[in-house]
Amino acid sequence: MRQETLSEEALTRAAVSRFDFEQLAIVPVLAVVVAMILGGGVMLATGVTVPMIGQAYLALFDGSFGSLAAVSETLTAAAPVTLAALGIALGFRAGLFNIGAEGQMIVGGLAAVTAGFSFHGLPLVVHLPLALLAGMLAGAIWAAVPGWLKAATGAHEVITTIMLNLIAVQLTSFLLRNPPLQKPGRHDPISASVLPSAQLPKLLTWIDPGLRLNAGIIITVLMVILVYWLLFRTTLGFEFRASGLNPPAARYAGMRSGLIIVVVMAIAGALAGLAGANQVLGVLGRASPGFTGGAGFNAIAVALLGRSHPVGVLLAGILFGALDAGGRQMQVMAGVRIDLIAIIQSLIIVFVAAPLLMRAAFPWAFGFNARRQGGR
Amino acid sequence: MDIELRGITKRFGSLVANDAINLKIRAGEVLGLLGENGAGKTTLMNTLSGLYRPDEGTIVIDGKETRFEGAGDAIRAGIGMVHQQFMLVPVFTVAENVVLGVEPTGRFDHLDLAKARQQVKAISAEHGLDVDPDAVIEEVPVGIQQRVEIIKVLFRSADVLIFDEPTSVLAPQEVTEFFGIVRSLRDAGKALVFITHKLHEVLEVADRINVLRAGKVVGERDPKSATEAELAEMMVGRAVRFQVEKVPAHPGRPLLETSNLAALDEREEIAVDGVDLAVREGEVVGVAGVQGNGQTELVEALTGLRPPVRGTVSLLGQDITRASARERHRLGIAHIPEDRQRAGMIGEFDIAENMVLDSYYDEPYSHGMIMDWAAVHNVCVKNVIDFDVRTPSIYSLADHLSGGNQQKLIVARELSRDVKLVIAAQPTRGLDVGSIEYIHKRIIAARDAGVGVLIVSTELDEILALSDRILVMFRGRIAGAFAAGEASLSEIGLAMAGATA
Numbered sequence: 001m002r003q004e005t006l007s008e009e010a011l012t013r014a015a016v017s018r019f020d021f022e023q024l025a026i027v028p029v030l031a032v033v034v035a036m037i038l039g040g041g042v043m044l045a046t047g048v049t050v051p052m053i054g055q056a057y058l059a060l061f062d063g064s065f066g067s068l069a070a071v072s073e074t075l076t077a078a079a080p081v082t083l084a085a086l087g088i089a090l091g092f093r094a095g096l097f098n099i100g101a102e103g104q105m106i107v108g109g110l111a112a113v114t115a116g117f118s119f120h121g122l123p124l125v126v127h128l129p130l131a132l133l134a135g136m137l138a139g140a141i142w143a144a145v146p147g148w149l150k151a152a153t154g155a156h157e158v159i160t161t162i163m164l165n166l167i168a169v170q171l172t173s174f175l176l177r178n179p180p181l182q183k184p185g186r187h188d189p190i191s192a193s194v195l196p197s198a199q200l201p202k203l204l205t206w207i208d209p210g211l212r213l214n215a216g217i218i219i220t221v222l223m224v225i226l227v228y229w230l231l232f233r234t235t236l237g238f239e240f241r242a243s244g245l246n247p248p249a250a251r252y253a254g255m256r257s258g259l260i261i262v263v264v265m266a267i268a269g270a271l272a273g274l275a276g277a278n279q280v281l282g283v284l285g286r287a288s289p290g291f292t293g294g295a296g297f298n299a300i301a302v303a304l305l306g307r308s309h310p311v312g313v314l315l316a317g318i319l320f321g322a323l324d325a326g327g328r329q330m331q332v333m334a335g336v337r338i339d340l341i342a343i344i345q346s347l348i349i350v351f352v353a354a355p356l357l358m359r360a361a362f363p364w365a366f367g368f369n370a371r372r373q374g375g376r
Numbered sequence: 377m378d379i380e381l382r383g384i385t386k387r388f389g390s391l392v393a394n395d396a397i398n399l400k401i402r403a404g405e406v407l408g409l410l411g412e413n414g415a416g417k418t419t420l421m422n423t424l425s426g427l428y429r430p431d432e433g434t435i436v437i438d439g440k441e442t443r444f445e446g447a448g449d450a451i452r453a454g455i456g457m458v459h460q461q462f463m464l465v466p467v468f469t470v471a472e473n474v475v476l477g478v479e480p481t482g483r484f485d486h487l488d489l490a491k492a493r494q495q496v497k498a499i500s501a502e503h504g505l506d507v508d509p510d511a512v513i514e515e516v517p518v519g520i521q522q523r524v525e526i527i528k529v530l531f532r533s534a535d536v537l538i539f540d541e542p543t544s545v546l547a548p549q550e551v552t553e554f555f556g557i558v559r560s561l562r563d564a565g566k567a568l569v570f571i572t573h574k575l576h577e578v579l580e581v582a583d584r585i586n587v588l589r590a591g592k593v594v595g596e597r598d599p600k601s602a603t604e605a606e607l608a609e610m611m612v613g614r615a616v617r618f619q620v621e622k623v624p625a626h627p628g629r630p631l632l633e634t635s636n637l638a639a640l641d642e643r644e645e646i647a648v649d650g651v652d653l654a655v656r657e658g659e660v661v662g663v664a665g666v667q668g669n670g671q672t673e674l675v676e677a678l679t680g681l682r683p684p685v686r687g688t689v690s691l692l693g694q695d696i697t698r699a700s701a702r703e704r705h706r707l708g709i710a711h712i713p714e715d716r717q718r719a720g721m722i723g724e725f726d727i728a729e730n731m732v733l734d735s736y737y738d739e740p741y742s743h744g745m746i747m748d749w750a751a752v753h754n755v756c757v758k759n760v761i762d763f764d765v766r767t768p769s770i771y772s773l774a775d776h777l778s779g780g781n782q783q784k785l786i787v788a789r790e791l792s793r794d795v796k797l798v799i800a801a802q803p804t805r806g807l808d809v810g811s812i813e814y815i816h817k818r819i820i821a822a823r824d825a826g827v828g829v830l831i832v833s834t835e836l837d838e839i840l841a842l843s844d845r846i847l848v849m850f851r852g853r854i855a856g857a858f859a860a861g862e863a864s865l866s867e868i869g870l871a872m873a874g875a876t877a
Binding site: 007009010011012013232233234235236237238241242245246248249251252253254 | 680681700701702705711713718719720721722723724725729733734736737742745746747749753756757758760761767768769770771
């Protein structure tokens with residue numbers, strides 16, 4: 001009898017603690033709010049009048065969530081940044097700071113576009129997965145290299161992934177100016193077009209042919225679920241998290257750290273490669289310099305904002321997609337330069353990275369802990 | 377300087393860490409503050425050193441009521457604390473560390489290191505604290521680092537020195553030297569507070585002992601007349617057995633055998649130097665020795681965490697010299713690691729995750745690569761109850777457990793599965809009397825069930841209490857072997873000091 005009560009008690013999950021709630025919900029929300037307010041300050045300082053600021057933010061909202069077309073644009077922009085951020089979040093969980101999502105996206109996109117225009121006569125169900133896989137594989141290899149360098153030689157992944165980003169950019173210019181990637185008959189760096197059989201199907205053209213939302217968003221959601229499952233339901237995820245939190249304990253438990261580093265990087269690279277493939281197969285239909293739109297770098301911010309949790313990453317990715325889509329509307333409707341969006345995005349990251357700053361600025365939002373004088 | 381604490385009460389949420397505590401600290405006297413982990417000792421001293429503000433009660437210094445608004449106030453009032461974890465800059469010299477924050481400066485804010493060096497020398501000479509002011513902190517042993525902490529406090533002209541578990545990081549001979557320092561400071565008229573849970577230490581060095589239990593002072597004793605058993609009972613709240621009850625061992629087949637085993641340390645120097653040892657089924661072999669004589673490296677070589685450079689290791693006749701940590705684990709070797717916080721558990725993992733930290737990849741905890749959390753949770757609940765891990769839930773983070781319960785968690789993980797050999801390094805370091813008693817009982821129970829046990833400990837009392845055979849390690853070699861009954865303390869002590877006949 002005593003045994004049974006004890007087991008029941010021990011199996012009771014405590015409610016989410018106030019501290020966790022503050023860290024996961026209040027800090028990011030406040031960060032967004034404060035960034036918007038300071039963004040208003042920047043507009044004021046650059047000579048935008050107060051009514052115009054109000055109009056700008058209205059346009060920002062209208063362009064991101066105000067209509068079906070706006071939502072379509074938001075989700076279209078959210079997909080690649082979320083996919084790449086999932087890979088970065090996975091790295092964070094395993095204690096790796098992968099700055100290389102941009103480079104991994106680029107090689108993934110190039111591989112996908114190559115597969116996308118090379119095979120004629122394949123049905124969509126074969127050609128599209130093939131092109132997506134090509135992108136994932138290229139990204140995985142591109143990321144596994146710094147993983148292997150770290151495992152084998154101790155080279156820090158921040159340095160090596162940055163270097164591989166630069167190499168990837170130069171590789172793009174080279175490949176897009178030469179056959180077989182360059183579009184025949186063109187002299188500027190642009191790839192041949194992806195065949196219809198390798199394009200991600202548009203989802204909403206039956207409502208309005210202008211809606212760009214494509215099947216990439218479905219892939220993204222599937223990947224969010226997959227990464228969640230991997231992290232929290234598999235032995236591999238257990239090893240990733242253990243290695244990230246306490247490497248000596250992971251070693252003690254018999255986990256092979258070198259292998260784990262390479263595997264994490266490869267999976268992260270595959271996700272970034274998929275993000276690149278999503279861009280070329282779903283949105284652009286071809287590759288050109290800068291086709292990633294810097295999503296690989298924004299993804300670092302998204303992974304941070306999402307607290308390296310797959311669901312958090314999805315929410316943060318949608319926020320960044322909304323800022324992107326809404327920012328374009330803002331520029332058109334209110335005449336405020338889209339650079340403001342970059343400022344707001346950066347401010348959000350500063351505030352998320354500095355929870356103590358948020359706590360000092362808004363003591364009323366942090367009830368219990370703030371009054372406890374520094375804890376026990 | 378005399379200090380009186382009157383009715384100090386400190387609450388954290390619903391937890392009352394200090395409950396109306398009255399305490400007197402007098403100049404020229406060592407007050408021993410005894411209590412189990414979580415009894416409220418550290419909270420009380422943090423209140424005294426200005427880090428916490430008490431919810432009720434007052435601090436009276438030399439008859440005057442005083443309020444501290446922060447640590448600065450306490451330091452100005454002459455109260456200095458030597459923390460359990462040293463707060464030193466590893467790459468700075470002794471002198472630089474001592475003056476950090478209150479640097480002597482010359483014109484144009486020029487840092488006067490020559491003066492700092494002189495002041496450090498003066499303080500060390502005055503109190504017999506022998507240190508080289510130009511030595512770099514990371515290159516000196518912990519015993520010296522502790523002296524630097526003491527000099528730091530004296531440099532800020534403290535009259536009251538609080539030591540929080542000062543001996544937990546020290547080797548036995550360093551403890552003796554440390555006690556010498558404590559006595560000389562007392563004789564110089566300083567008031568000292570010595571916080572510990574080690575009974576023989578307070579009996580040896582304190583002039584007066586206060587015992588804390590569950591946030592309350594449960595009594596005051598005179599060390600001249602008090603006994604360890606009496607103090608332990610006051611601390612724990614019930615009678616404590618110091619003698620581990622055990623029947624004579626019935627050793628079976630040889631289990632673990634090493635031959636001419638050698639391993640290197642981090643600096644690539646030889647740390648284990650030709651060790652031959654054997655552990656049989658159903659016996660406890662204790663490895664005694666002063667910290668840093670190759671015990672850490674020996675344990676790592678035996679558990680597969682450090683590749684040997686020479687020699688062999690075998691288990692039941694099977695050569696496992698090149699086997700990985702995981703292979704050895706699967707062969708039935710359990711490892712209770714020396715540094716539980718760093719290697720034995722993951723603080724940000726919950727108790728259930730820690731319970732399967734080294735067996736998650738096997739049935740029933742996972743099938744293929746899919747974790748079966750329901751199975752993990754069931755086994756975890758059973759182990760938590762079996763091994764008396766005190767926690768509100770198996771979903772609590774390991775970081776939130778007390779040290780004793782963290783160690784019980786690790787012991788539960790390692791002993792609950794089907795093991796042949798247990799290698800336990802410092803299994804009770806830093807734990808309270810109750811937890812030590814419990815863990816010792818489980819280790820003897822494992823032995824009686826036919827498991828071979830290798831205990832590596834710097835606590836000679838622990839080795840003597842548990843072992844059927846005792847080996848002494850000195851400079852990487854086995855410097856002496858004794859059967860449990862016939863070993864005298866002085867013989868073992870001599871072997872530990874390297875004086876082999």
